[in-house]
Amino acid sequence: METWGYIAIAGLAAGLIHLTLFLILLFRRGKEAQEKAALAYLGFSLVWVAAVAFANLEAIFLPVVTETGRALTPALALTLSVGYLTCIALFLEYPFWPLLATAGYTWAAVLLAATLFFQVLSPQAIPLEQVAGFSWAALTLAAVGLLGYGLFTSRLAFHRNRALYWLLTASATTAGQALTLLPLGPLQLVGPLIHLAGAIALARGVLTFWLPNVKGALRAILRFLFLFLTTAALLLGAVLSLEQLTSLLALPSETVVVLLALGLALVYLPLYQFLVRLVDRLLTGIGFDPAQVLRDYSQTISTMMDLEQLARTVVQTVAQILEIQRGALLIANETERGGLTLRPVPALGEIPIEPIEVEPISPLLVRLKEEDRPLFQYEVEMHPVLRAAPQREREGLRALGMEIYLPIRAEGGLAGLLALGPQKTGEPYSPRIVEFLMTLAHQTGVALQNARLVAGLQELNEQMRRLNEDLRSAYERLERLDRAKTDFLNIASHELRTPLTQIRGYTDILNELAHTGTLTQDQIARITENLSRPVRRLERIINAMMDASLLETGMSFRFAPTTLAGVMRMAIEPWQEALKERRITLTTRGLEDIPPIRADMDRLIQAFSNLISNAIKFTPDGGRITIEARPLDEEYFEVTVSDTGIGISPIDRELIFEKFYRVGNIDLHSSGDYKFKGGGPGLGLPIARGVIEGHGGCIWVESPGYDEERCPGSTFHVVLPYHAYRGPCRWKRPEERGNDTGQQSG
Ligand code: ADP
Secondary structure, three states: HHHHHHHHHHHHHHHHHHHHHHHEEEOOOOOHHHHHHHHHHHHHHHEEEEEEEEOOOOOOHHHHHHHHHHHHHHHHHHHHHHHHHHHHHOOOOOOOOHHHHHHHHHHHHHHHHHHHHHHOOOOOOOHHHHHHHHHHHHHHHHHHHHHHHHHHHOOHHHHHHHHHHHHHHHHHHHHHHHHHHHOOHHHHHHHHHHHHHHHHHHHHHHHHHOOOOOHHHHHHHHHHHHHHHHHHHHHHHHHHHHHHHHHOOOOHHHHHHHHHHHHHHHHHHHHHHHHHHHHHHHHHHHOOHHHHHHHHHHHHOOOOOOOHHHHHHHHHHHHHOOOOOOOEEEEEEEOOOOEEEEEEEEEEOOOOOEEEOOOOOOOOHHHHHHOOOOOEHHHHHHHHOOOOOOOHHHHHHHOOOOOOEEEEOOEEEEHHHHHHHHEEOOOOOOOOHHHHHHHHHHHHHHHHHHHHHHHHHHHHHHHHHHHHHHHHHHHHHHHHHHHHHHHHHHHHHHHHHHHHHHHHHHHHHHHHHHHHOOHHHHHHHHHHHHHHHHHHHHHHHHHHHHHHHHHHHHOOOOOOEEEEEHHHHHHHHHHHHHHHHOOOOOEEEEEEHOOOOOOOOOHHHHHHHHHHHHHHHOOOOEEEEEOOOOOOOOOEEEEEEEEOOOOOOOOHHHHHOOOOOOOOOOHHHHOOOOOOOOOOOOHHHHHHHHHHHHHHOEEEEOOOOOOOOOOOOEEEEEEOOOOOOOOOOOOOHHHHHHOOOOOOOO
């Protein structure tokens, strides 16, 4: 048979195997996108193999078939490079693959159609073959570039191994395609044969999850070549030198052969062992004694009670043996719903500490809890079963930047995971190392359990302490409120009795004068004038009490358009005389800058009037009161009422907003409506708060403290919405923004 005959048979075999691969993929159930892309690739490969065969087997086919085959080969090679590029984009999870596939296949289809068309009409009119050839070269380069990029950007060894695998596959397929594009005559049929190697590797890569360790395989080949070549060189050297020796000493050839055999047998074995050790040392790095390391390790951790320290020790033990730059312990805790939280305790490298929640139905949970074998990040991202785990879990693990997780078990359950980052060498963890790490993880179980118990106890202790503190402050608060209630009885009787006594006195006088018949017009005027003051006072106290009683059941409001400036004018007006008498200056600022508001005007006047009356009462003669308004955002504005008065101590700042609570000596009571330190029934601030909160606002006080000598002053803050509404205040005080649990009102 002629040469081309052999090549033709080889080409036919290549075509048949391509077909088999195509069929295997075709009949697989539940194909994923990448399997479909690989199927398309193998389909095009078949057509391409056929075209190459047509082009080269002139002896079998008609000239028109041969010509068409030849013309179509470049465009078909182009479809292959598009197919391969799509596969790679999918393997590397680049989201733009559909665009790439559509554009590439369209371009290839146009070229194919044009080639066929011109083949019939006028051959060679346009250099379509060159265009297809160039497109093929460009796309092939792009595919190799993508793979190279994937290879250099992935941190994790298994991912890099995957990219390397595809790169080798690509070399075979590309070389196969390139051969058919060169003017080699029947030798072009070798192309599909070489392509076949790549196609088989491609099908394998699609069908199986764990790929062979490419670097390891390459290293094994290198090791073999090195040993083979050095041994050959040694043997050759020995034979040659013995030959020289024979000619010099003139020995019979039988003796020489026996001497050679004996000499080589003596030297070869130790030499070979030495070579093997040398190569292993050069290629696989240093060795260590696992038993010694484990003994030292278990001794170190046997008394360890601190989680952080334990994490550092275990990761450092690993770091002594392997070059790693990241490592942590992930502490596992069962959640109430039956899931798992993994809380990272960093030991080496910058590691995020957000706990990872694993759902009860997650395949990750089953894998971690039920299987006592290491989990690789590669599996989390690539394994068909684990890929079904919730996105959040996979991203949480990915953010840790680890390569391997080794389960640590205690009392049968999962206590945690030893998480280790990729090795600096870029190699995947070898089975020998993984076995050692599993033993290390097993040994950590008891120590981890102890450290967790201690950490739990400490946490419990801290909780108890906080609870105690809360209890104490709650008790203090209750005590103060209780005192306020008792005080109230005294205050109320005092507040009510004083005006009543005055009224009784004047009515007695009136009665007496009426009986003696000496009542003049002037006297009547004076007595009614004197009567009306205690009556007004009584009225005010009773009104305040009624308002206060509404605080529990809820005040009713009538919201209507108004202005802050108008409200303030009416709130200040009644106090003008008092301000004058006590020589207190009251200044207002920014009231006009607040746009019109919607509120219950009467209630707001009442609330601000209470604040102003307090400011007057607790500021010494000649002091200052400042009322200032400023917009906060689109929804809220703030009004502050500050004075230069005696101030309020931190413990009272909250309590003064409680009903009947008042600071200081109750004996000073009823020293007047606006006298310095004159008390009231302790209802002004609770009512003010009821009004402000009823508008969807909030109120609180700031003061450096209580000091009658230095008068540090107080500032009452009122935040109100421009449009009053029924509901809690949505505005947050700056110090509350950090913790959402704080109370709104003072
Ligand atoms: P009262 O009717 O006693 O004024 P409030 O509820 O208005 O009751 O105030 C309660 C207590 O808060 C007052 O007794 C006083 O001790 C304190 N207080 C209120 N405003 C001020 C202020 N501007 N400066 C100092 N202390 C104040």
